[in-house]
Amino acid sequence: MFNNYIMPEITFNLSEDFIPLSSLLKALNIVSSGGQAKIMIDDGMVQVNGVTEYQKRKKIRKGDTVLISNEKIWIV
Numbered sequence: 001m002f003n004n005y006i007m008p009e010i011t012f013n014l015s016e017d018f019i020p021l022s023s024l025l026k027a028l029n030i031v032s033s034g035g036q037a038k039i040m041i042d043d044g045m046v047q048v049n050g051v052t053e054y055q056k057r058k059k060i061r062k063g064d065t066v067l068i069s070n071e072k073i074w075i076v
Contacts, residue, residue: 008070008071010073012027012073012074012075013076014062018059020058021058022034022037024066025037037056038056041055045069046067047068049065
């Protein structure tokens with residue numbers, strides 16, 4: 001049997017050189033506070049470019065992809 005689940009994708013237009021990972025999660029309303037972002041990141045629930053990321057201030061740049069809660073975020 002094939003899995004027909006399609007992962008939701010979001011495109012985030014970055015206007016600066018980078019955005020901290022926790023700020024990205026807040027900007028997209030994935031979390032409502034920096035504290036929630038920190039917990040999700042500390043718990044290993046966020047991947048950047050296919051690798052689990054534990055740095056809440058990780059610089060996210062154009063070309064990066066972020067995966068959280070089965071949503072893929074493209075940074076453009």
